Amino acid sequence: MKIELPLMPPKDVKEAWEGQFSVFSWYNFVINAPSAVFIVTTRKENGRANAQLNAWGMMIGSGKEPKFLLQVMLNSDTHRLIKKNKEFVINYPSLHLREKFLKTITHFENEIDELIASGLTHEEPKVVQVPRVKECFASLECKLDWVQAVESEEKVTALIQGSIVNAAIDEAVLADDMKESYIKRNFACLLPEVINPVTAISLGYSGLVSLDIESCVEC
Ligand SMILES: Cc1cc2nc3c(=O)[nH]c(=O)nc-3n(C[C@H](O)[C@H](O)[C@H](O)COP(=O)(O)O)c2cc1C
Numbered sequence: 288m289k290i291e292l293p294l295m296p297p298k299d300v301k302e303a304w305e306g307q308f309s310v311f312s313w314y315n316f317v318i319n320a321p322s323a324v325f326i327v328t329t330r331k332e333n334g335r336a337n338a339q340l341n342a343w344g345m346m347i348g349s350g351k352e353p354k355f356l357l358q359v360m361l362n363s364d365t366h367r368l369i370k371k372n373k374e375f376v377i378n379y380p381s382l383h384l385r386e387k388f389l390k391t392i393t394h395f396e397n398e399i400d401e402l403i404a405s406g407l408t409h410e411e412p413k414v415v416q417v418p419r420v421k422e423c424f425a426s427l428e429c430k431l432d433w434v435q436a437v438e439s440e441e442k443v444t445a446l447i448q449g450s451i452v453n454a455a456i457d458e459a460v461l462a463d464d465m466k467e468s469y470i471k472r473n474f475a476c477l478l479p480e481v482i483n484p485v486t487a488i489s490l491g492y493s494g495l496v497s498l499d500i501e502s503c504v505e506c
Contacts, residue, residue, distance in 0.1 A: 299487035378423035381473035
């Protein structure tokens with residue numbers, strides 16, 4: 288039997304942190320769809336790198352017009368810098384880089400280069416003016432198409448679409464075999480926190496996992 292979920296969580300379901308159910312819909316924590324994390328790099332006004340860990344994004348578009356769509360918090364530096372400079376880079380890290388990419392969540396002072404402060408290295412971009420991340424196995428250089436507010440009332444997030452103007456992948460992760468390809472990339476997938484809507488028990492933490500490629504079935 289399916290349980291119909293109300294828009295807002297029942298009162299027994301407590302927020303794990305203040306504002307959790309304002310920033311996110313609780314549906315995220317009940318449905319629990321995993322998503323690959325990536326680092327969004329932008330350039331600060333002083334030329335240093337800004338870095339944001341993000342899990343809300345995907346490649347869209349079509350053959351000759353590849354796009355990247357991502358959601359960012361309105362109050363993030365990434366949102367401000369993309370609107371200002373109209374460029375960003377999407378960088379995919381492997382799970383083994385987690386200690387470093389988790390450092391990018393820190394709110395650094397403006398004069399700090401957030402890649403260097405996180406133990407990551409700048410890589411020269413080919414088309415845009417925003418650094419790529421050397422340790423990441425793939426980077427998508429993007430130019431801004433548009434920014435769109437997501438919510439109509441209490442505004443929290445914005446949707447950003449960019450045109451992918453250059454893409455690069457580390458040859459070390461290439462393979463002619465499906466499993467081998469995914470093992471080498473070792474995508475870091477975010478598992479949202481788990482809330483059981485029946486018992487109102489909330490685990491209060493999210494997880495990071497690599498794909499269980501052994502259980503892959505052809506489709
Ligand atoms: C696993 C994980 C996923 C995240 N996903 C997003 C996201 O999709 N969008 C977002 O705006 N912030 C996301 N964040 C929070 C940002 O990484 C964090 O607020 C960061 O400091 C913002 O950086 P900025 O102000 O330099 O843009 C995520 C954090 C974590 C730990």
